[in-house]
Amino acid sequence: MYYITSHGRFFMSDASIKPRVDTFDILHKYHNFKEMGVPLFGNFTDKQIKDMVANNTHKLTKDDVVFWQYPIYINKPFQLEKEYISSIHKRGAKVIALIHDVDYLRGWQDSIPEALFFFDGIITPSKNMSEELRSWGIVSPITEMGPYTFITKVHKPSYFSKDVYYCGSTYSWKTSFLSSIDFNLNVYGSIGKKVNLNNKVKYLGELGTNELVSSLTKGYGFIWDEEVSSKTKLKEYLAYNLPYKLSLYIASGIPIICKKHTNVGDFVEKQHIGFTVNSMSEIKLQLLNQTVADYSKYLKNLEYIYKSVVDGKYLWDGICNYLKNYRGFVPKDITPPLNVRIAQKDNTINICAD
Numbered sequence: 001m002y003y004i005t006s007h008g009r010f011f012m013s014d015a016s017i018k019p020r021v022d023t024f025d026i027l028h029k030y031h032n033f034k035e036m037g038v039p040l041f042g043n044f045t046d047k048q049i050k051d052m053v054a055n056n057t058h059k060l061t062k063d064d065v066v067f068w069q070y071p072i073y074i075n076k077p078f079q080l081e082k083e084y085i086s087s088i089h090k091r092g093a094k095v096i097a098l099i100h101d102v103d104y105l106r107g108w109q110d111s112i113p114e115a116l117f118f119f120d121g122i123i124t125p126s127k128n129m130s131e132e133l134r135s136w137g138i139v140s141p142i143t144e145m146g147p148y149t150f151i152t153k154v155h156k157p158s159y160f161s162k163d164v165y166y167c168g169s170t171y172s173w174k175t176s177f178l179s180s181i182d183f184n185l186n187v188y189g190s191i192g193k194k195v196n197l198n199n200k201v202k203y204l205g206e207l208g209t210n211e212l213v214s215s216l217t218k219g220y221g222f223i224w225d226e227e228v229s230s231k232t233k234l235k236e237y238l239a240y241n242l243p244y245k246l247s248l249y250i251a252s253g254i255p256i257i258c259k260k261h262t263n264v265g266d267f268v269e270k271q272h273i274g275f276t277v278n279s280m281s282e283i284k285l286q287l288l289n290q291t292v293a294d295y296s297k298y299l300k301n302l303e304y305i306y307k308s309v310v311d312g313k314y315l316w317d318g319i320c321n322y323l324k325n326y327r328g329f330v331p332k333d334i335t336p337p338l339n340v341r342i343a344q345k346d347n348t349i350n351i352c353a354d
Contacts, residue, residue: 001034001061001063001064001065002031002034002064002065002066003033003034003035003036003060003064003065003066004024004027004028004033004034004035004036004066004067004069005036005037005038005066005068006020006021006024006028006035006037006038006069007037007039007040007069008037008040017040018209018244019100019150019244020040022149022151023098023149023312025151026149026311026312027315027316027319031316033067036066038056038069038080039052039072039074039080040072040073040074041074042075043075044074044075044076044080046079049076050083052080053080053083053087054087056084057084057087057088057091057093058091060091060092060093061091061092061093062091062092062093063093064091064094065093065095065323066088066094066095067095067096067098067319068081068084068095068096068097068119070099070100070115070116071101071102071103071113077115078115081115081118082114082118085115085119094120095119095120096119096120096122096123096322097119097122098123099122099124099125099129100148101241102129102240105129105132105236105237105240105241112136116133117136119140120140120141121143122140122141122142122143123142123143123319123322124143125144125145125146125263126144126146126240126242126263127144128239128263129144129241129263130142130143132240141322141325141326143318143325144318145314145317145319146242146267146308146314146317146318147242147246147247147267147314148242148244148309148315149247149310149311149312149314149315150244150247150248150250150309151310151312152210152213152251152252152310153210154210154213154214155253156217157217157253158217158299159217159218159219160218160295160296161219162219162220162288163184163218164183164185164221164222164257164287165187165188165216165219165220165221166185166186166189166221167187167188167216167221167245167249168188168189168244168245169189169190170187170189170190170191175195175224175225177280178196178198178201181200181201182200182280183200183287184200185200185201185222186201186204187201188207188212188215189206190206212248213248213252216248216249216252216253218254219254220254220255220256220257220287221245221248221249221254221255221256221257221274222256222257223243223245223249223256223257223258223259224259225237225238238262238263238264238265239262240263241264242263243264246264246268247309250273250302250305250309251306251309253303254302255274255275255298255299255302256274257275257276257277258274259277259278259279260277260278271301271304272298272301273302274298275290
């Protein structure tokens with residue numbers, strides 16, 4: 001039997017909750033994984049942690065595999081992870097880490113996280129991250145899954161436009177570029193108190209998931225991190241991670257603008273779903289040179305991978321690769337649309353997939 005950890009449901013404008021909820025929903029609803037409740041936030045005593053672990057693992061057997069959504073942000077994360085992993089192993093079961101973030105790589109932790117050495121396997125978003133984890137001395141099997149799942153019921157045509165959208169939290173320590181940007185940028189999400197927005201930035205408020213996807217009907221999605229503090233490593237982190245904004249923009253059907261020589265930049269270039277730049281100073285000119293023909297190619301390529309994001313195929317493939325390679329599991333095939341048709345009327349580009 002397969003289990004997936006869950007953290008409950010509540011709204012946050014950053015990427016803390018939705019990717020975890022969508023991961024759970026895909027595996028629980030469509031692949032019959034059982035639920036194992038694990039807190040994402042909160043303060044817990046040692047006794048509460050032990051009782052929680054005992055209550056959630058006592059029915060496990062040697063045939064079970066728990067997929068653990070990593071990391072968690074309670075007051076004692078390593079203690080809880082260690083207790084869970086130890087209890088799961090005592091019952092002969094396995095536990096596999098599904099990586100959402102590695103905080104050490106973005107400068108949020110001072111030392112390499114010990115818990116990652118105790119999992120029986122790890123599934124990361126990219127080969128770059130997998131290789132970095134192996135360089136630490138982790139010897140358990142590591143596979144990749146690609147972009148995170150982004151479930152939405154909204155699927156609509158996109159319009160050619162040179163508008164650019166940035167969606168997500170705008171904390172001052174990661175979005176200092178908003179004070180010096182030289183092209184028009186529309187921003188959705190929460191605004192930090194110390195964030196300086198220059199006159200090129202238009203703030204459009206904070207929306208729920210389906211409202212946000214419905215609102216992104218034209219133009220480009222922007223992915224960028226530029227920190228103020230020397231303690232964080234957000235720029236370097238883009239070498240390993242695939243930000244959840246990538247999945248949002250794919251699910252919304254709009255092309256992407258991001259930095260070259262990053263993990264997300266490599267993905268965008270490989271899939272031909274937008275354009276990359278060396279610095280923000282190049283974006284204004286690149287936008288001027290974009291044509292309807294360029295945009296239509298991006299949209300056609302986005303449609304090919306759309307279902308892999310919204311239906312969780314990237315996630316499922318990553319899990320199946322682990323199970324097939326290390327447990328002899330043969331997965332049921334899930335294929336994306338094969339026949340894609342594109343039609344243009346005025347400035348509207350319609351994509352259809354059969």
